[in-house]
Amino acid sequence: MNRLLTATLALWMLLLGLPAAAVIETYEFSEPALEKRYRELSQELRCPKCQNQNIADSNAPISQDLRRLLHQQLEAGASDQEILEFMVARYGEFVRYRPAFNAATAVLWLAPVLLLLAGAAGLLLLLRGRKPSPATLDSDEQARLANLLQSAEKDA
Amino acid sequence: MAPRLKLFLPLILFAVLAAFLFRGLSLDPTALPSALIDRPLPDFQLTALADDRPLTRDDVIGEPALFNVWATWCISCRVEHPYLQQLADSGVPIYGINYKDEDGAARRWLRDLGNPYRANIVDREGTLGVDLGVYGAPETYLVDAAGVIRYRHVGVIDERVWRDTLEPLWREILALETSP
């Protein structure tokens, strides 16, 4: 029993494994704008069963189903928001490669801004503390200046 | 902050990160809990496999039950089938959702391998599957008497899974029913 289970799991993992064949489907769209949205949404939705692939690139049966569903809903006139809500209601936040902005994900979306602000603040503090050095140079700086001038001459 | 203390900041951040990474080792990133936990079993208007008669949500709720998503093309379903039979024999009500399958093949399967199911919902197009958030067979949903989904198990049910995961939940639901 256990061995059979292991074998089944191994097979399952194999099926999950690396993508190999290109997914090329030829859905017909009533207008080009829908095709553009289809492409964007299918790249933003994550295949629930695969190893980190969007439904556009995945050959898994569930991805085929979701693509067909996406096509149907677009043709039926659903908005992007409605489609995403439909998917999230069934498969959870996991299916969104672009996490929705809410209390739980605020830290994710704000992280770059906060980090940048922290960096800028640190930079300002550092620069304020460093006035250009006094007019007199100590011997160490004298030597470095000479060195610098020499290399500048060489570079110029 | 004292200048020296500031230099400990990277170390502290790393310690926090390492703690998370350690926790991550015992998590399974591929395990995906259902988005429908504590939500009602979705409505459906489908047919029964046995006699092609209409089957709706109201026909299958009323007592705690397992809803097992299966198909004849699913290799793992064959693996778990004997254990489902065993569960059914011990008195656990199981409904089947025959997912994206052919009726003939499904009937033959039940005839040859035995039928653990109270009834089978024919979900040929996978519409109920989509509403349930099914992403592959087999999947099994634990539904209480009010028709609320309490748990989902993805993959094969065997004795260990039942004993360690499903049975405790199952007993909890049953206890809830009998207590006033």
Added chain:
Amino acid sequence: MIPEFGHFALILALCLSVLLCSVPLWGAWRGNATAMALAPNLAIGILVFSAISFACLTWAFMQDDFSVEVVANNSNSLLPWYYKFSAVWGNHEGSLLLWILVLALWTCAVAIFSPQLPLVMLARVLAVMGFVGVGFMAFSLFTSNPFARLLPGTPMDGQDLNPLLQDFGLIIHPPLLYMGYVGFSVAFAFAIAALLGGRLDAAWARWSRPWTNVAWAFLTLGIMLGSWWAYYELGWGGWWFWDPVENASFMPWLAGTALIHSLAATEKRGLFKSWTVLLAIFAFSLSLLGTFLVRSGVLTSVHAFATDPARGLFILVFLGIVVGGSLILYALRAPAVSSRVGFAWLSRESLLLVNNVIFLVATLTVLFGTLFPLLMDALGQGKYSVGPPYFNAVFVPLMALLMPFMGIGPLSRWKQDSASRWRAELLLPAIATAVCALTLPLLHDGDYNLWVALAILLAGWVVFGMLRDLANRLRNASSVAAGLRRLAPSYWGMFVAHLGFAITVIGVVVTSQFNIEHDLKMTPGTSDTLAGYEFRFLDVRGVRGPNYVADEARFIVYRDGREVVRLAPQKRRYLASGDVMTEAAIDDGLFRDLFIAMGEPVGSEGAWAIRLHYKPFVRWMWAGSVLMALGAFVTVADKRYRRQRSVAREALRQGGVSGAQA
């Protein structure tokens, strides 16, 4: 017998590494020159035994010794010999052995090419690298032995190398990537050695700078090849997916970019010493973290190695020792008080700091985004996915923010500069940039794309700013040629690398904006036109390769009625595994790629689902990356390093430090 020999050689290499990370360190502590002088010899010994071990595994692959487990799982007798060779590192165990070999190469290179280094410093540097080696060799031997046998039960034939890995790009991508990854261990070792010795000075920066630049160049090439490989083999037109495995190599690159700029300030001006040391630790820590992420299974990725929590735990413990230990050392030994060297708000120092802030924010953002699903899961907050839409949304603005500063950087002066000088110098470049940004996008069918205009604006600003600086430097020369000859290699390196960055930016934005993709059903004899190219579908025929059979579609592409190229995409089925693979056909060009991939047969009339791509400027992305790497390689040729090194040695001699003659 040969695999056992390799196994034994690896054990010997481990023993030598244990010696390397202990004896010279003890020598440095006790002032024992003999113990310290042992370090370079041990480094050579480790390289010899790692190489023997690697050669033995390679032999097992070349000879189809399927009694060796990794060979049986990752090779096949039908595999062409060059893929048997690359299959050595097409799996977890073998790639780890490659990592070990590359580390031994770097260690040995430091031992051989650092005769100017004081012996104490050299001993410490090599000891730190030896310690890293101990970790990885133990990891290999105890959790992932590449020489494990399948005895009894040797299969008749192997299960074949994953078809995706049967590709030229995959022969050279991992070695280059590892040269980069592992190369940062040199910068790390220098930083730790400096902390141990309590000597964080400009000389330290000067010693580690060439090594860091070379490692960064290799990493750049490795990432570029990975992206190129994904483009034609995996992505069917995509070239960057922000997959955890890609991020694992991209984060050290971002941190490394900050590091090579910070090193410049430390070397030339003696500034930011603690900061630079921290960056060196950070860059290598990210390399180790990448290894953990790729091999532990804590994140899902399309192309992670077979994962195993036990291996994950091993790397995590090692990561904790190396990174935790070095950060403790840093907290205790790094100079807490910043140096007294002053500089003004408007100066090259400030601009380098801006570079550092932006690259550090970019690194941390990618790190946070990559780990976010893990963090949320660990906190019981549910399952989340963070993918390309997030990373693009945060990364693109950061790079756009960087480039205005990048344009000023090269012509700014150290210590103090003035806004009026910048205005005067940059007026002309600004005008030239604006003109380009306004006109060049119109060349594309007259439709003015704002994103492309912005990319040209930023890239042009970077390039014209540098040209202005170049013109200034040539002004006093007797002739242009004489002036060009007098420019130092380090200047050329910077010039070429920045130029490469600008070219990459143009490539990324133009190809993203003007890419045209048609997915359609085509029957032989029909044609489809995109971007003025007519793709005519001739027929499909069966072909046979060494280890696969394929359907091959034949296309002729016409433009204005003239034949441009014949393309033949394939749909392959590999015999050993039964895997089906899409092999795209690409006509590459400086200004555009034409790309055809086959899907499935559709219907009964011989029709196929076909994907056609028109990808303008996609080559610029990789060409720019090659220039960046080239620039970093060129800097190493700078004579300045040699001159200043001998000066440093002189200074040490006069200071009476014994043992400096190593």
